[in-house]
Amino acid sequence: MRYAVLITGPAGAGKSTFAGAFMTHLQTSRRTSHLVNLDPAASPTSFEYEPVIDIKDLVSLDDVMGELGYGPNGGLVYCFEYLLQNMDWLEEELGGFEDDYLIIDCPGQIELYTHHPFLPTLAQNLSRLGIRVCAVYLIESQFMEDRYKFFSGVLSAMSAMVNLEIPWINIMSKMDLVTSNPDDPSDDPRNGLRQRKNIARYLDPDPLLLAAEPGKEANVQNPRFHALNQAIVQLIEDHPLVSFLPLDLRSPDSLETVISHIDYTMQYGEDEEPKEPHDLDAGDFHEE
Numbered sequence: 001m002r003y004a005v006l007i008t009g010p011a012g013a014g015k016s017t018f019a020g021a022f023m024t025h026l027q028t029s030r031r032t033s034h035l036v037n038l039d040p041a042a043s044p045t046s047f048e049y050e051p052v053i054d055i056k057d058l059v060s061l062d063d064v065m066g067e068l069g070y071g072p073n074g075g076l077v078y079c080f081e082y083l084l085q086n087m088d089w090l091e092e093e094l095g096g097f098e099d100d101y102l103i104i105d106c107p108g109q110i111e112l113y114t115h116h117p118f119l120p121t122l123a124q125n126l127s128r129l130g131i132r133v134c135a136v137y138l139i140e141s142q143f144m145e146d147r148y149k150f151f152s153g154v155l156s157a158m159s160a161m162v163n164l165e166i167p168w169i170n171i172m173s174k175m176d177l178v179t180s181n182p183d184d185p186s187d188d189p190r191n192g193l194r195q196r197k198n199i200a201r202y203l204d205p206d207p208l209l210l211a212a213e214p215g216k217e218a219n220v221q222n223p224r225f226h227a228l229n230q231a232i233v234q235l236i237e238d239h240p241l242v243s244f245l246p247l248d249l250r251s252p253d254s255l256e257t258v259i260s261h262i263d264y265t266m267q268y269g270e271d272e273e274p275k276e277p278h279d280l281d282a283g284d285f286h287e288e
C-alpha cells in the first residue's frame with residue numbers, strides 16, 4: 001500500500017517547513033518517505049529535502065509567464081490545467097515508488113482548494129492508482145490575532161474540506177509564536193499575542209468569539225456586517241466540521257501527535273503483513 005499526504009493551506013502557512021519536519025520524522029522512524037513538489041512557482045531553496053517528483057520538470061511558472069505571456073495567477077492556473085491534462089506524466093513518475101509514503105507539498109493559492117477542480121481530480125487519480133490519500137490544511141497561529149481573519153480561515157478550511165472529500169486534518173501551525181506565560185506582561189492579547197487559556201476556543205472554533213466582540217465598531221455601526229457574522233455563527237454551529245490540531249515544531253511530541261493523527265486518518269499500516277524473520281534486517285533488532 002502506498003500513502004500520500006497532501007500538504008495544503010494558504011500562502012506562507014508553513015507547508016514546506018512542515019513537509020521537511022514530517023520527512024525527517026518519518027526517516028528517523030525508518031519509514032521510507034519522499035517529497036513531491038506540486039508548486040510550479042517553488043524556488044529550489046524552499047525545500048529541506050530534494051523532491052523526487054517535481055511539477056517543474058513538467059511545467060514551470062517562469063516558463064509559462066515568459067513564453068505565453070501569462071501573469072503569475074493566470075500562469076499558475078495554466079500550470080495546474082497542464083498537469084491535469086498530463087496526468088500520465090505523474091502516473092509514470094509515481095510508478096517507481098512502492099510501499100512508500102509520499103509527502104506532497106501543494107501550492108498556496110487558496111482558490112485551488114475552494115473551487116478549482118485541480119486537487120479533487122488529483123486526489124481521485126491518486127486513489128485510482130491505489131494510493132491511500134489524506135490532506136492536511138494548515139493555517140498559521142497569527143490568524144488567531146484577529147477573530148474575523150480567524151473565521152475566514154475556518155470558512156476556507158471548511159470549503160476546502162467539502163470540495164476535496166478525502167480524509168482531512170486541519171492544523172494550526174507556528175504555535176511557537178503563541179506565548180504561554182500569563183505573568184509575562186508582553187504576553188498580552190493587546191500586543192497581538194494570545195494566552196494559551198484562550199487557545200481552546202480557537203482550536204475547536206467557538207462561534208461565540210464572532211458573535212459578540214465587545215467594542216468592535218463594525219458590529220455596532222454596520223448592521224449588515226453584524227447580520228453576516230450571525231449567519232456565519234449559525235453555519236459553524238450547525239456544521240461543526242472544523243477543528244485544529246496545534247503544531248509547535250519546537251516540540252517533538254507536538255509533531256508526533258500530528259503525524260499519529262495523519263497515520264490514523266489514512267489507516268497507515270493496517271494492511272501490512274507481519275514480517276517473516278528472514279525479512280527482517282539486523283537493524284530491526286535493538287539491544288535493550
Ligand SMILES: Nc1nc2c(ncn2[C@@H]2O[C@H](COP(=O)(O)OP(=O)(O)OP(=O)(O)O)[C@@H](O)[C@H]2O)c(=O)[nH]1
Pocket residue numbers: 010011012013014015016017018039046107108173174175176177248249
Ligand atoms: N515561527 C515559525 N515560523 C515558521 C514555522 N513554519 C514556517 N515558518 C516560517 O514561515 C515562512 C513560510 O514558511 P513556508 O514553510 O515556506 O510556508 P509555505 O506554506 O510553504 O509557503 P508557500 O509555499 O509560499 O505557500 C518562512 O519564513 C518560515 O521560516 C513555524 O513553525 N514557526
